[in-house]
Amino acid sequence: MIVGAGQAGHALASTLRRRGYADPITLVGDEEALPYQRPPLSKACLIDDGAVSVALGPAEYYETHDVTVLRGKTVIRVNAGEQRVELCSGEALPYQHLVLATGSVPRKLAIEGVDLDGVHMLRTLEHSSAIREGTQNADRIAVIGAGFIGLEVAAAARQAGTAVTVVEAQTAVMPRVVSQPMAHHFADRHSREGVEFVFEDVAERLVGENGRVVAIETRSGRRIDADVVVIGVGVEPRCELAVQAGLDVDNGVVVDHRLLTSDPHISAIGDCASFPSPWGAGRVRLESVQNAVDQAACVASRLLGDDGPYEAVPWFWTDQYDLKLKIAGDISGHDETIVVETGRPDSFSVYCFADGVFLGAESLNQVPEHMAVRRILKQKTALSADQVRDPEFSPKAHARAEAPA
Ligand SMILES: Cc1cc2nc3c(=O)[nH]c(=O)nc-3n(C[C@H](O)[C@H](O)[C@H](O)COP(=O)(O)OP(=O)(O)OC[C@H]3O[C@@H](n4cnc5c(N)ncnc54)[C@H](O)[C@@H]3O)c2cc1C
Structure with missing residues (x-):
């Protein structure tokens, strides 16, 4: 039984x-769309809405692979003692x-x-x-947060x-x-594209007229x-079910190195899971496709009898204009950076170290280098x-030369 029909659940x-x-697989999701x-x-x-298909699989995939998908259904309760989940529709479904x-x-x-028309957050289709x-249809938009x-x-x-205009509380994007x-x-490129930045300032009020947003006051x-x-x-992280079920929760559903929660019959994966990372300082929660897919693979292995710790190399990407940035490793604690230029415009790497130990690297418009850093x-x-x-x-060359025999 998988609760959440998103990236990790589908994977x-x-x-x-x-x-x-x-054995039977049931995927319960509160969104109406199939996993995307x-x-x-x-x-x-x-x-361009029509430019890309976001579906994670063809619609017929679930039927042909005998995966029961319950769409538009919220799991409202986990009865851990009886190994059942309860749906908003009143149904109760057992799980192993x-x-x-x-x-x-x-x-x-x-x-x-924040409730005015024209104010948005971004998570769903x-x-x-x-x-x-x-x-x-807008002349001007404002973005709060330069993440x-x-x-x-x-x-x-x-x-x-x-x-x-982008408003950011910190001094940098x-x-x-x-x-x-x-x-x-990135800040320089956005500025050259015409984005106006307001750093070290905080949105304090959204001003409305006739129920619609017209301005931010900082x-x-x-x-x-x-x-x-x-x-x-x-x-x-969405932890409400874990809290209700009495599982350990601390900035996410707490799992061990095998992604098991404090209940041996319940695992947690993806954005909601807080896990002990071999790549960062202690317990982390990662919000990335890589983490969702690799954690799914780790739990799949365990359910198939091949138990092992979760230790996949973290990586992430972002695309802005024609800038394609890929980050390998957990570079959050770095205290030293080395920039390696390629000689091409908009193409360089930043290698990050902490106390002389290599943490990972950012590669801009350089996929092969990024792949090599992941291998390293x-x-x-x-x-x-x-x-x-x-x-x-x-x-x-470094990855090849040092590869284990
Ligand atoms: C706009 C956007 C852009 C992104 N861009 C990137 C990127 O460029 N690179 C990258 O690596 N990552 C990116 N991410 C992050 C990445 O998409 C997430 O890390 C990934 O989707 C996490 O997968 P997940 O399955 O944990 O969560 P989700 O994909 O969010 O799936 C969770 C699902 O569970 C459902 N659910 C929750 N509670 C219940 C319940 N009680 N009952 C039933 N259903 C429930 C939710 O509605 C949701 O459908 C982006 C995310 C967003 C929102």
């Missing part, structure tokens, strides 16, 4: 079937093993005006359609010719999640006129700052 069901799992991927919602879908893949929700801003329509999603929305809006050189490069007293406001200030991390190949500074350094 678990399809991986189990691909590897020969023969979210990354295009803040990228291609905002520019339950996997929570409930994802996350956009963090709400507790300020006046419906949100994406509403933002696309709103942006195409990945806020900047992807800003890039899409500029490509549609709409004026964009994508604060804490990318290195300073990479943040500068703490410093600035007024930013906007026909549409998109709030992108992070997400919060997976092989646990040592890499020093001096090796990266060597003008002859090539991550591909």
Whole structure:
């Protein structure tokens, strides 16, 4: 029984079937759509709705692979003692093993005006359609938060010719999640595309007229006129079922290195799971397609009798204009960066270290280098700052040379 028919839930069901799992699989989701991927919602879908199919599998997949999908149904209660889940419709369904893949929700801003028309957050297909329509009919939009999603929305809006202002409380874009050189490069590109940034300021009130947003007022007293406001200030894990079931919860559903919760009959995967990461400092919760898919694969292996710890190399991507950034490893605690230029415009890497230990690298418009860095991390190949500074350094050669026999 999988609760949450999103990226992780779909990956678990399809991986189990691909590897020969023969028992019944039920995928319960509270959205009406069949499982779909979210990354295009803040990228291609905002520019042209018809440009990309977001479905994770063809509609007939679930029937032909004997996966029961219950759409538009919320699981409201887990009865862990009796191994049953209860749906909003009143049905109760038994499980042998339950996997929570409930994802996350956009963090709400507790300020006046967030319920006005024209104010959006972005998580679902419906949100994406509403933002696309709103942006195409707007002269000016404002984005609160210069994280990945806020900047992807800003890039899409500029490509549609709409004026964009981004308000960010910190001093840089994508604060804490990318290195300073990479943040500068993206901020510079957005500025050249016409995005106006307001740093070190906070949206304090959304101003409305006749029920519709018309402006943001900030703490410093600035007024930013906007026909549409998109709030992108992070997400919060959906833990309500875990809390109700009495499972351990701490910034996510607490799981061990095998992704098992404090109940041996319940696992948790994807955005909602807080796990002990071999790549970061202690317990982390990752919001990425890689994490959702690899955690699904780890739990599938366990359910098929091949138990092992979750230790996949974390990686992430974001696309803004023609800037395609890929990040390998958990670089969040870095204290040293080395920029490696390629000589091509908009194409360089930033290698990140903490106390001299290699954490990972950001690769801009360089897929082969990114893949090589992932291999270096997976092989646990040592890499020093001096090796990266060597003008002859090539991550591909380093990964090959140091690959285990
Ligand atoms: C706009 C956007 C852009 C993104 N871009 C990128 C990107 O470029 N690169 C990247 O790596 N990642 C990106 N991500 C993150 C990535 O999509 C998520 O990390 C991934 O979807 C997590 O998968 P999940 O299955 O844990 O959660 P989800 O895909 O959110 O699925 C969880 C599902 O569970 C449902 N659910 C929750 N509670 C219940 C319940 N009680 N009963 C029934 N159903 C329930 C939810 O409604 C949802 O459908 C993006 C996310 C968004 C929103």
